[in-house]
Amino acid sequence: MSITAEVIQKDKQYSVPVAGRPDFVLERGEGVTVYDTEGKAYTDWVAGIAVNSLGYGDKELMKVVAGQMDTGLIHVSGLYHTQALVELAELLCANSFADKAYFCNSGAEANEGALKFARKLAYVNDRKNKTKTVSFSKAFHGRTMGALAITPTEKYQAPFKPMMPGAVVGEFNSVDSAKEVIDQDTAAVVVEPIQGEGGINIASAEFLQALRRLCDDHDAVLIFDEIQCGLGRTGELWAHSFSGVSPDIMTLAKPLAxxxxxxxxxxxxxxxxxxxPGDHGSTFSGGAVVMRAGEMVVKRVLSAGFLEHVKETGDYLLERLSEINSPHIKDVRGRGLMAAIELDVPPGDIVAQGYEHGLLLVNSGPDAIRFIPPLIVEKRHVDELVEKLTLILEGIDGDA
Ligand SMILES: Cc1ncc(COP(=O)(O)O)c(C=O)c1O
Incomplete structure (x- = not known):
């Protein structure tokens, strides 16, 4: 049996079947390309779901991680100080609205913690009824029970009801709807400045400004979930910068380490x-290797020319995607290297054909393909993408 066949068979036998994986096995990566066990190359427009922003095999990242491993100090828990943790905390605070940082292990966990922070603020202010959490249509904030309660997609929530009480949903980008759902009992308002899983929907500056005002008026904590859209993906360090307002909390995860x-x-x-002390915590919080990786990634994103590259390549991506002449494309949208095409055919079919053409693609919501590549992607990769997508979409025309 080939390695490919063996891995796929064992995956079926031993893995909890929560992911439908395609029939190849990834083995190594370099730059923006990953290779499977048969040696086939795929240009990666997914980046481990907006994670691998420095691509694969970044020499500096590998050196920093290996260097921290060499100290023998991989993990000490939150019980003890490490230089690595405070250096990343300082770097993030120095480059954002924030005064303090807390580290955890995933996006959902960051949002869980953020909800607790907001609830604790209400609690110490003796506002015991202030327990409502507002999120917005098509949002995605994670799959743990608190994060799931503010992720209003019926298919994700249905098998796990009842949800955390007090989770209320407003309409994304509607100031009127926000006014209706945010009140004195609201502890937290959570929003993605650009929705990633929900279809690459960009919050308007007016909407984010209104949320800021409403949170101020009702003593609610404004949480920007920049887990997917933050840290350089839009060509700005933070996706919310264009709005001119700051949150009280921002959650980060995916690309940070x-x-x-x-x-x-x-x-x-x-x-x-x-x-x-004692209000929150996690055994793996702030591990030294991860902190060192985070510090290196943030410094790279802040280094001369990095964000300009994202912006320029992102503009080129949007321009070239808009040039594809296919009746199946209903909309092209995005900012920086966070873009989508909305389709009138199932995105899963395009993703599957992408594999055949040596592309890793992923959907965003039920009717869009999203492009969230490593931030080091170049214009030549955009040209390759557009050429292959055009062929794939023409094939669909032929079938129709
Ligand atoms: C905006 C946003 N928030 C939260 C999450 C959850 O992150 P994680 O999968 O690391 O728990 C995601 C994941 O896709 C996300 O895109």
Missing amino acids: GGLPIGAILATDEVAGAMQ
Whole structure:
């Protein structure tokens, strides 16, 4: 039996079947390309779901991780100080609205923690009824029970009801709807400045500004979930910058440690000040190897020319995608290297054909393909993508 066949068979036998994986086995990566066990190359427009922003095999990242491993200090738990943790916390605070950082291990965990921070603030202010959490249509905030409760997709929630009480949903980008759902009992308002899983939907500056005002008026904590859209993906360090307003909390995860598991909650002193020893924690929080990787990634994103490259390549991606002449494309949208084409055919069919053409693609919501590549992707990769997508879409025309 080939290695490919053996891995696929064992996956069927031993893995909990929560993911439908295609019939190839990835073995190594370099730059923006991954290779399977048969040696086939795939240009990666997924980046481990918006994670591998430095691509594969970044020499500096590997050196930093190996260097920290060499100290023997991989993990010490949150019980002890490490230089690695405070250096990443300082770097993130120095480059954002935040005064304090808390580290965890995933996006969902960051959002869980953020909800607790908001609830604790209400609690110390003696506002015991202030327990409502507002999120918005098509949002995705994660799959743990709190994060799931604010992810209003019926198919994700249905088997796991009842949800956490007090989760209320407004309409994304509707100021009127936000006014209706945010009130004195609202502890937290959570929003993605650009929705990643829900179809690459960009919040308007007006909407984010209105949320800021409504949160101020009702003493609610405004949480920007930049787990997918943050840290350079839009060509700005933070996706919300264009709005001119800052949140009280921002959650980060995916790209922050170059592919190692991480989450972060960045908060103002006011919010963080409500948290006391024992209120929150996680065994793996702030592991030294992960922190060193995070510091290196943030410094790279801040280095000269990096964000300009994202912006320029992102503009080119949108321009070239808009040029594809196919009746199946209903819309092209995005910002920086976070883009989507909305289709009138199932995105799964295009993703499957992408594999045959040596492309890794992923859907966003039920009717769009999303492009969230490593941020080091180049214009020549965009040209290859557009050429192959055009062929795939023409094939679909032929079938029709
Ligand atoms: C905006 C956003 N928030 C939260 C999450 C959950 O992150 P994780 O899968 O690391 O738990 C995701 C994951 O796709 C996301 O895109």
